[in-house]
Amino acid sequence: MYSKSHQVEFEKYAKNYDSNAFIQKKVAKELVQKLNFKPKTILDIGCGTGEIYKNISWKIDRFVGVDCSSSMCKLHPQSKNIEIICSDFESLEFVENIKKLAPFDLLISSSSLQWAKDIGEVFKIYSKLSKKIAFSIFTNKTFKAIYEITNRESFLPSFDSVYLLSKTLNNCIIERKIYKMDFVDNLSMLRYIKEGGISGGNRVLDYKEIKYLLNNYPHSYLEFEVAFIIK
């Protein structure tokens, strides 16, 4: 799913991300709430502007975050126990370097792994760095009605494919959750899709479709589907 365009998009919308990412914020909060322990060392893959870090209420020794968008990295909270690395989490160089900092008490990633070129490979490589894992991944029933109306296929992975891949993590729990977000009108809904960090530079809709949806989208909400994986 990774493309240069989504990297460019995250660069462009970094400063709006915190005010637009309502669902991602909810998801990050719920992901942290699902932890049944208080890890002292954490690796956050696709850390963005720090939604995971902001939800950690206990004292930690070390927090390492990786994100390929320098604008997102710059907005991450800073402190002496936080290390933010601006890199592609799938690059071999980064993977080799991060192995030197392992093991971590927790490997976490919220709303980012759907962008991986190869989610299975990310699971395989990163699961060696920690016994405990918490992932949330957007899946392809996100914007379901829009895809049905426009007859397009989502670029997000299906829940079933993520479910199958999660089997390689051994003894993890996987759960599907649907979220709905209400909008006052179709224009604000379409604007949200553009700036919300879910389409991430993949041109979801063309001009004709946007015009059609503006007048004919049948709901007052957008749907989001998220896979939670906890080990």
Ligand SMILES: C[S@@+](CC[C@H](N)C(=O)[O-])C[C@H]1O[C@@H](n2cnc3c(N)ncnc32)[C@H](O)[C@@H]1O
């Ligand atoms: C929707 S944001 C989520 C950010 C944060 N985890 C949160 O919950 O708000 C996705 C983030 O993943 C990052 N990202 C996507 N693909 C990446 C990759 N291959 N390497 C590093 N970062 C990546 C983007 O730059 C972006 O900051």
